[in-house]
Amino acid sequence: MNFIDGGVTAPKGFRASGVAAGIKPGSTKRDCALVASDVPATVAGMFTKNLMKAPPVVWNGIVCASGKAQAVFINSGNANAATGERGVADVCSTADLVAEGLQAPAKEICICSTGVIGVPLPMDRIAVGVRGCLESLSKDGSSDAAAAIMTTDTVPKERALEVTLGSHVVRLGAIAKGSGMIAPDMATMICAITTDAAVAAAPLQEALRDAVEASFNRICIDNDMSTSDCVLCLANGQAGVGQIKPGSPEFAVFAEALKSLCIVMARELVKDGEGATKFVEISVSGTATDEHARTIARAVAQSQLCKTAFFGQDPNWGRIACAVGYAGVDFDPAQLTLWLGDVQLVAEGTSTGYREEDAASVMKRPEFRIRIKVGDGPGNAVFWTCDLSDKYVHINADYRS
Amino acid sequence: MNFIDGGVTAPKGFRASGVAAGIKPGSTKRDCALVASDVPATVAGMFTKNLMKAPPVVWNGIVCASGKAQAVFINSGNANAATGERGVADVCSTADLVAEGLQAPAKEICICSTGVIGVPLPMDRIAVGVRGCLESLSKDGSSDAAAAIMTTDTVPKERALEVTLGSHVVRLGAIAKGSGMIAPDMATMICAITTDAAVAAAPLQEALRDAVEASFNRICIDNDMSTSDCVLCLANGQAGVGQIKPGSPEFAVFAEALKSLCIVMARELVKDGEGATKFVEISVSGTATDEHARTIARAVAQSQLCKTAFFGQDPNWGRIACAVGYAGVDFDPAQLTLWLGDVQLVAEGTSTGYREEDAASVMKRPEFRIRIKVGDGPGNAVFWTCDLSDKYVHINADYRS
Structure with missing residues (x-):
């Protein structure tokens, strides 16, 4: 297992982008990110246990239950949480916009929002962000995406690694954000993980659950559990290795690699904890x-x-x-x-x-x-x-x- | 029920004092306090649930199990916690010194220590403190005692009230300290309560448990549970009213008064929370x-x-x-x-x-x-x-x- 340069676009068949759309009034920082697979992928997710789940979290749960996804769209600057019926409608509209651009079903688009709670999403700005992200998707876009999902984070967080399964190499990559409102006992923060391994949705979920338990559920910055926490993992099989079967030696290697990646990202979050010096x-x-x-x-x-x-x-x-x-x-x-x-x-x-x-x-x-x-x-x-x-x-x- | 001036010496038959003994190296503030009843009293106590109970807390548990006490000696500047066998021996020695001065059994002397954890008590300074407290015991000593038990508190905390039971008046008084390491779900901090009502130990314990549940267990400053938390209540019967029987209307009035006093003291602690502005x-x-x-x-x-x-x-x-x-x-x-x-x-x-x-x-x-x-x-x-x-x-x- 080797850590390599890059993030979510290190695995084959993934592109990403991050653009500034002014989600937070007056802000000029990048605030919309898109991570897309060239082909439909399997997906797994871990979510906040907060009862005040934001509409995007509920939506992602539905996407993950189907086991198939093609992209993750993330905005910072607004959490679309405690926004009622309007918030639910806004998630659906956002997924429609992304789906149209990617020519994929809306129900295969994961949506994450992070930022202030209780304020409706500015949908005109979201539309600008989606359009910009679609236009600038590229193999070099992971850093832009990592930057776009930051809120109080001071550094973007992206990592990638590769692992040999028999005679083949598969890669995993991740971007993450989270610096405050970080507590264990849930998938804390937002993290999008990609891999070009081929793994069915159910074993992917199992591997992700174990990885999150050993990583994001073992950190705390303050003790507050966000309404928006999501860890999503898309596996698109583009490495060209056969399906990794649960129980096989290859699955154990893959699961260990996923766990290592999650631990590295979790430690990065703590190191960038709000105001942290230690x-x-x-x-x-x-x-x-x-x-x-x-x-x-x-x-x-x-x-x-x-x-x-x-x-x-x-x-x-x-x-x-x-x-x-x-x-x-x-x-x-x-x-x-x-x-x-x-x-x-x-x-x-x-x-x-x-x-x-x-x-x-x-x-x-x-x-x-x-x-x-x-x-x-x-x-x-x-x-x-x-x-x-x-x-x-x-x-x-x-x-x- | 009327709040009146004073603290632990407002009820009849109690005296108190507070002196400076240099418990914390270099400190000249008052750091030893004594609250004593002129006659043996019944006693009830509520204690921290922290497993790393300081030796004085264990000692007070034994005193309260017997149901009888005549005095509470409290030092600030050192918690005598995580001090092992030496800490246990130091509590016994302190109780002996106080007992000798009051001509009471050592097993009827409650001991509380608050301050730094893990450092043995300076017993030479404790001896100076006990001697000074014994010499200066007075009906006017409650304020000195309240000042002596302060650590990071910025104001001393003492209150008293009186309540009419039939044709008689009984009084309750309290001093307390606590400004940090304050969390609910235990008797948080140190509080010594006195009353000249006559109440047997078992019903006194019942009333104190209910009062603490509604007061000190409903506050937090930070979320840390101290190793030294104690609330002690001594009832000496010097008001001249007959024994207050559990289940009687008088008991209900007494218990309500005790609860009101605890709530007032608990709110005082939060208002003086470390660094608190709200x-x-x-x-x-x-x-x-x-x-x-x-x-x-x-x-x-x-x-x-x-x-x-x-x-x-x-x-x-x-x-x-x-x-x-x-x-x-x-x-x-x-x-x-x-x-x-x-x-x-x-x-x-x-x-x-x-x-x-x-x-x-x-x-x-x-x-x-x-x-x-x-x-x-x-x-x-x-x-x-x-x-x-x-x-x-x-x-x-x-x-x-």
Whole structure:
């Protein structure tokens, strides 16, 4: 498995584009993106569990249930969420516009919208965006598409990799956005994944679910779950390899590659978290089950007090121990062990008498790892989080107004 | 029921004091407090559910199980948490010192510690603090005690009230601290309550549990649950009224008074939340059960994105609708109704077309209410929260280091 240059257009038979259509009043940034397969593809999707699902999310669920899709159109600047009947009609109109241009059925066009909630889509601008995207579709368009889906993201996110299946090579590519309103337990943010492998819709869905569970469901920036989160994967079979059958060695390789791509993208989101200055890996072991380890890791990853301590570069392990203690998983506090980087801070539940300067030097790094062991069980899990800075507060206090 | 001047020494037969003992190196603020009853009292307590319970919390659990206590000693500047065997021994030694001075059994002395986690108590300074507190116990000492238990609190918190039971008057008083590491679902923070009513330990515990459920378990500042949270209530019977029997009209009046006192103290904590500039009441109705309403209110109260919008004075109701949607309670999004103060922002799940300036003017107030209705069910609940400001981040990034 090799990471290669490019994004969603690295796999054969995919083109993309990103244009500026003024979706957000006064904005001149790219805000409409299109990722299209030259031929009909199979599709899988993972969606927010938020009850206030935006109309595009509901629409994509219907597309994915059919298992077939040919394109993903994404706009930033407006989430088309909490927009009622009007929002539903706008999704259908957008799909019609894209479908007409691609000469494909509207029900094979996925639609994603991200941005402000509660404001109807400006359909005249959307029409401009769709037209512009259709006209500029190209093999070089992945970067433009990645740029067009950004909201508070500071860098576009695209990655691609290739993997050998027998004597053939298949490729996977992705673009993603997401910097705030990021929480686990759902497909967080928007991510469009392409592959030229041939995989039927049902096993593709299975592989995507596992990949999301190990990646986008293991990160948090703040703890808010968006109304618009979607991860979509289109497989168009243009690599010329035969259908990858579930249960085969090839499927295992493909699924692992998909998971690796999702993990890389998920980590990119956290690194670009709103106001983030630190990327922190929380690794928990010694629990009875992996699920227990995940619960503890998540509690630390979400703790405002831990995240402000990360920002302050303060090795205040008491806050970490505190979060471990309220996670809701039973363990013996006298067995708690905790490392910050390679410095062991806690053994048997109390301070090791480490040197403060050793601990402080780990926290000065832009990336570091916290390892927590709570017993001798076989369970373990990893979670990725960032710090909570004054800049996060300013971004979110000022956003929209 | 009348609120009156004073705090824990307003009820008959209680004295208090607060002195500076230098518990935190270099600090000259008051940091040791003592609240003592002239005679043995009954006692009830509510404690943190954090698994990493500090040794004083475990100790207080034992004291409360016996149902009898004569005093509460509290130090700030050090939480005596995650301190292992040494921490347990230090609690016992502290109780011995207080007990000797009061000529009471050590097992009737409650001990609370609040401050940094993971550092052993400086027992020489504690001894100085206990001695100073014993020497300065007085009927006027409640304010000193309230000041001594402050950590990042900016104002001391004490309140008292009196209530008439038949032809007699009984009084209740309280001091509390807590400004960060405040989350619901446990007795959050430290609060010492006194009353000169005569109530047996079991019904006192029942009344305290209900009062805490309706007050300290309905607030959040950040979402972190401390290792040291305690609410203790001592009833010494010195009002001269007969024993208040559970099930009697007098008990109902007493329990209601205790609840009112706890609610007032809980609101004080939120108003003094770390870096807080807004006090926000979240009121949810229309759910099947009160518990469902509480779950939704809590999701909004804890949302970082809602809290930063409060700070930014931005009537961004999309974030509120989003938090309502991920709370985990089933409802029909098309029935969502939302008021900000008296301005209705959302009807049937979408914008009412309200005037932005009306909504913005509500958010400019230091206190406002958000009312959320999700259906026609009988359930309702209230939660209190504050905003999330850059100052919160600075307080917690800089604290300890």
